[in-house]
Amino acid sequence: MVINVPTTQSTSREQQLREGIVVPRQPLPPYQRKFRAGTTSFMLAMHVAAIFALLPRFWSWQGVSCFVLLYWTTVIGVTLGLHRLVAHRSFVAPTWVERILVIMGSLACQSGPIEWVALHRHHHKFSDQPNDHHDAGRGFWWSHSEWMLHEIPALRHSDRLAGDLLADPFFRWLDHWFLLLQIPLGLTLFWFGEVHQINGGGLGLVLWAIPLRLVVVYHVTWLVNSATHTFGYRNFDSPDLSRNCWWVALLTFGEGWHNNHHAFPQSARHGLRWFEFDITWQHIKLLQRLGLAKQIKQARTGQ
Numbered sequence: 001m002v003i004n005v006p007t008t009q010s011t012s013r014e015q016q017l018r019e020g021i022v023v024p025r026q027p028l029p030p031y032q033r034k035f036r037a038g039t040t041s042f043m044l045a046m047h048v049a050a051i052f053a054l055l056p057r058f059w060s061w062q063g064v065s066c067f068v069l070l071y072w073t074t075v076i077g078v079t080l081g082l083h084r085l086v087a088h089r090s091f092v093a094p095t096w097v098e099r100i101l102v103i104m105g106s107l108a109c110q111s112g113p114i115e116w117v118a119l120h121r122h123h124h125k126f127s128d129q130p131n132d133h134h135d136a137g138r139g140f141w142w143s144h145s146e147w148m149l150h151e152i153p154a155l156r157h158s159d160r161l162a163g164d165l166l167a168d169p170f171f172r173w174l175d176h177w178f179l180l181l182q183i184p185l186g187l188t189l190f191w192f193g194e195v196h197q198i199n200g201g202g203l204g205l206v207l208w209a210i211p212l213r214l215v216v217v218y219h220v221t222w223l224v225n226s227a228t229h230t231f232g233y234r235n236f237d238s239p240d241l242s243r244n245c246w247w248v249a250l251l252t253f254g255e256g257w258h259n260n261h262h263a264f265p266q267s268a269r270h271g272l273r274w275f276e277f278d279i280t281w282q283h284i285k286l287l288q289r290l291g292l293a294k295q296i297k298q299a300r301t302g303q
Contacts, residue, residue, distance in 0.1 A: 049211035058200035063208035077104025079280040090268035091296040112175030118162035122154040127240040136229035144226035228258035236263035254278030264299035
């Protein structure tokens with residue numbers, strides 16, 4: 001299946017974004033300047049724990065192996081599951097495959113799947129406009145991470161933006177309890193580390209596989225909101241600040257080809273030129289060969 005970019009008449013704001021012109025933003029309203037205590041405390045705790053994970057007493061090759069395996073699990077869960085499959089419906093997969101991928105993505109602790117998908121769809125609808133919740137026009141750090149530490153008005157529209165997921169009890173349950181996924185993971189890692197007397201013990205494995213992994217995945221995926229709206233090149237004249245950034249693409253398994261994605265949001269393939277390597281797309285092709293991915297949408301670009 002191929003998709004094309006719809007042609008519409010540009011507004012003056014869209015034209016400014018196409019030309020890379022950022023109109024100065026109005027200050028945030030007072031209610032949005034307050035920090036959300038829960039999110040801010042959680043992020044601070046994860047970053048402190050991640051620093052402790054790097055102490056020599058917690059180093060082990062088993063910890064590195066757990067980190068690498070869970071990094072792949074989490075990032076593929078986000079890029080393949082939450083993003084391309086669920087948020088954009090770029091292809092169709094059996095229900096059991098979709099749910100496994102969504103659980104993998106929920107291990108990222110980037111909110112529940114309903115909230116994640118609703119916010120992502122909102123971003124595409126209002127990309128780099130003042131009501132975009134991680135509007136790049138407010139600066140690099142706002143779009144990178146600061147936006148989530150404050151109230152997010154876009155969440156008021158979750159019913160409209162993610163109504164398809166709200167109708168599914170599985171998504172509603174996971175959206176509420178996604179943090180609990182870390183408990184069996186942590187207990188299993190702690191048991192393994194203690195039984196096998198790994199350097200740093202069970203605590204070392206837990207620190208490498210949960211807080212350190214979460215912090216690295218956070219910043220890597222946040223770069224899609226910040227760096228790829230700041231650095232790189234553009235293949236398409238999309239009405240936003242999106243860029244293709246090769247190093248973000250490597251870290252995020254293909255999500256860094258962001259200008260391509262904004263030009264063709266429903267395309268399952270983000271790397272559209274011969275040198276734009278897209279690891280997530282390779283996973284989709286593997287699923288297709290196994291008969292687990294069908295009705296795959298691809299952009300027709302002529303490149």
